[in-house]
Structure formats: C-alpha cells, structure tokens
Amino acid sequence: MNRYPRNMTGYGAEPPAANWPDGAKIAIQIVLNYEEGGENNILHGDPASEAFLSEITGAQPWPGQRHWNMESVYEYGARAGFWRIHRLLKELPITVYGVATALARAPEQVAAMNSAGWEIASHGLKWIEHKGMTPEEERAQIHEAIRLHTEVTGRAPRGWYTGRCSMNTVDLAAEIGDFAYIADSYADDLPYWVRAGGKDQLIVPYTMDCNDMRFAIQAGFTDGSQFERYLTDSFDMLYAEGAAGIPKMLSIGLHCRLAGRPGRAMALQRALKHFSKHDGVWFATREQIADHWAREHPVKQRIAPSQMDKETFVAEFGRVFEHSPWIAEGAFAAELGPTHDTATGIHSAMARVFRAASEERRLGVLTAHPDLAGKLAQAKRLTAESTAEQTSVGLDALTDAERAAFTELNERYTAQFGFPFIIAVRDNTKATIMEAFRRRAANDRATEFAEACQQVERIAELRLQEKFAA
Numbered sequence: 001m002n003r004y005p006r007n008m009t010g011y012g013a014e015p016p017a018a019n020w021p022d023g024a025k026i027a028i029q030i031v032l033n034y035e036e037g038g039e040n041n042i043l044h045g046d047p048a049s050e051a052f053l054s055e056i057t058g059a060q061p062w063p064g065q066r067h068w069n070m071e072s073v074y075e076y077g078a079r080a081g082f083w084r085i086h087r088l089l090k091e092l093p094i095t096v097y098g099v100a101t102a103l104a105r106a107p108e109q110v111a112a113m114n115s116a117g118w119e120i121a122s123h124g125l126k127w128i129e130h131k132g133m134t135p136e137e138e139r140a141q142i143h144e145a146i147r148l149h150t151e152v153t154g155r156a157p158r159g160w161y162t163g164r165c166s167m168n169t170v171d172l173a174a175e176i177g178d179f180a181y182i183a184d185s186y187a188d189d190l191p192y193w194v195r196a197g198g199k200d201q202l203i204v205p206y207t208m209d210c211n212d213m214r215f216a217i218q219a220g221f222t223d224g225s226q227f228e229r230y231l232t233d234s235f236d237m238l239y240a241e242g243a244a245g246i247p248k249m250l251s252i253g254l255h256c257r258l259a260g261r262p263g264r265a266m267a268l269q270r271a272l273k274h275f276s277k278h279d280g281v282w283f284a285t286r287e288q289i290a291d292h293w294a295r296e297h298p299v300k301q302r303i304a305p306s307q308m309d310k311e312t313f314v315a316e317f318g319r320v321f322e323h324s325p326w327i328a329e330g331a332f333a334a335e336l337g338p339t340h341d342t343a344t345g346i347h348s349a350m351a352r353v354f355r356a357a358s359e360e361r362r363l364g365v366l367t368a369h370p371d372l373a374g375k376l377a378q379a380k381r382l383t384a385e386s387t388a389e390q391t392s393v394g395l396d397a398l399t400d401a402e403r404a405a406f407t408e409l410n411e412r413y414t415a416q417f418g419f420p421f422i423i424a425v426r427d428n429t430k431a432t433i434m435e436a437f438r439r440r441a442a443n444d445r446a447t448e449f450a451e452a453c454q455q456v457e458r459i460a461e462l463r464l465q466e467k468f469a470a
Helices: 068-089 100-104 107-115 135-153 169-176 224-243 262-276 286-296 310-317 325-333 343-356 359-368 384-392 400-417 430-440 445-469
Strands: 026-034 095-098 119-122 192-196 199-203 248-255 281-283
Touching (some): 026 068, 026 224, 026 286, 068 107, 068 248, 095 107, 100 135, 119 135, 135 169, 169 192, 199 286, 224 248, 359 445, 400 430, 400 445
Parallel strands (some): 026 095, 026 248, 095 119
Antiparallel strands (some): 192 199
C-alpha cells in the first residue's frame, strides 16, 4: 500500500473540547529539564565533550577530551540555577524531564523535587543524540533509563521525553514503557492519540518556541524581556481562544543552566505574575493533563481507513459514488495516511480519482445516478443512500401533479444532455430542486456536465460526512 505516515490534519478546524477542570480557559504546563550530569562527557563514557545548549557560542565537541568551560556551564545549572527555579516554582505543579544518570548524580535536587510534589518524567538515560543508534541500542537505553529512574526517584516514570530522539524513539518508548504519555512531539496545542509500539499511545506535545533553549541558539532570545514577552503573548492568545470556547495548553520549557541565570529567572517571574492576574488558569503537571485527557477523550476503537485492506476499504466506500466502486479502488491505490482518516480526507482522495478520469468514465458515474422521484424510486429499487436522500426532502411523497412535473422535467433534461439531472438533495428543498431543474436546462452541455460532476462530488461529500458521524 502507498501510505504516508505523517498526520498533517490533526484536529482540524474544530478541536475537541478540552474540558479543563473547573472550566479553566487554559492549562499551563511548565517543564524543567534536568540534564546536568547526564550530558556528553568522557567521564560518562562518551567519545567527546558536550556542545549543545550552553552559553558557549559555536561550541564543538572535543573528541577524547574534557571541556572545562562546558562542564562548568552545566554545573551552574545543578549548583545554582536549579535552586533559583525551585524557589520560583516550588508552589506550582510542574514536570521535571529528568535524565536518569543526571538524577543519579543529584540526590539533593531529587529530594527537593519530591518534596515539592513535582512530577519527574524520564528524559532518557543520557542527554545524548539517539539518531545514530540502532533500535536494539536505543531499546537497551530506554530499559536502563526506566530502571535507574525508578531506583533513584522511588517511582517508575509515567511520562517520557527523549528530546534528541531518533525515528524509532516513540515506537520504542510506547512498546517498552507503561507511559501515560510521551512528549516527543511539537505537533499540536492539545494532547492526541497515536498508534505506536503496537498500542494506542497518548502524546502530550512539548514546545521549542516557549522554551529558554532559544537563549542558546543564534536565532533566539538575547535578553529576558524577549522571553517574557513571548511567554505572555503566547498566554494571551491561548487565553483568548479559551475564552472563545476552545481551551488549549500552553507548554513552557526551562533548563536549569539557562532559565536559572538571574536575568532570565526575573523574566520568568514577571511572566508568572502576568498569568496569575487571570481567572480560569489551570497549572498542571503533564501527568495530570494526560490523565485528564484520557478520561475526557479516550481512544476511539475504529479501524482507520488508511489502514484498511483493499476489500474492506472498497466495501466501506465503494457506494459513495453511485454504483462506481472503481473510484474507491483508485483512492485505495493512492497515497493515503492518517491525514485522510476523516470524511474530508477520504472525499479528497476519491474526488481526485473522479476528476482525473476520462469524460467517458465520469459520464458513466452520472448515468449511474437515478432520476429524481423517477421509476426506480417508485419501484423502491434505489440504493439505500439515494433512498434516504430523496426521502429527506419529501421526494417519496409527491402529489400526482408534482410527480408528473418531475417526470416531464427528467425526460426533457435527459434527452437534452444524455444523463439524468443530478443535485445534492440534502442541500435543497423540493422548491429549490424544481427551480434548479428549470434554471440548469438553459446551460450548454459542457457547462451542465461540469455542474453535474460538481453535484456528484457534493453528494459523495455529504454521504461521507454522515458515515463518519455515525
């Protein structure tokens, strides 16, 4: 099957109601990344020093050597930055992304995290790149991260975020861990379900924009006021959306060695004061958000169209275009993926097949449609879909005069154009159908052929919307 694995649709124009507790307009989720002591270092058995997310501009790995300046930057995060952020946030429910080897080297900090009631999620075994690992190597790292995390914190992690991940990370984490959520995604403002590791896995997406890591990259923040303004602007937009009935989640990412610096911590403090001035704000851990979402929006047990075999797909959608299963067959053979697993997605795939067909084949679809209120309807020989559609506007209960009028118009139209009059009856009434009959009879054949094809597509769209809503 020609399948594209990325979901480019998500929740679309109408995201689900978040239903945050107590009617909150926004959920604020703050993450503190604890990586100090888990970064690349030859002391940790790594081939080179760290070069990622520090104050050192243009840092490069030093193969086979320790990097004194880099090590001291990371040490600042553990020795000073953590405690400054702890004083700012210890009364709030936040989530720590804890690198297991870093946590093992931080007994005082772990005790403070536990004392504050913070959730400690796993941030992997070491703060290193995973993209070059084989699945077996990464699987072993995940197993060891969970084991060590449990040993150090006293509790197995319910959340996972690798960060410097591979294309296998989410599948492996879902397969191995009993996680309430995985956070290795930046794809949405709300949690969402995926199929990973052979099961349904909740994703609680993270952030790279509301993240102090932008102090450590060239295209990032240069002073605290930029960070503060970005956080408050993000909050204000999401809060307004929540007030309009579409509550979202604001995710904020912090690092001990970055936001823990005095000037940045002050900016964070000002942003927190801005948040606190508003009603209907729910500060939560990722674990709390995941548990809430799983209760409010449990995974739907339904076979996704893009994952159906051909026989099932054609059986499900072969009658959407009247008596034309070849359109469903063509859609099945096209590039489908999660983004097509909606009424709009399947309609797009099928309409493309219809539009790309020869005029002769499209004419065959038109002539497969029955006359409105015609002999097939009277003999009750319409498809179930056509019967329901014609019944919806009362075409099954015409007076003798109305039936005679429809019969005359049908015969005249078909003789003129070579195909029956087609209209999406669910968009109309008896009166507007009759008016369209008379108006469209004045078209030339090319214009009317194009109009009839558009109506066929609209009928298919309405049928799919009904099918997916069931």
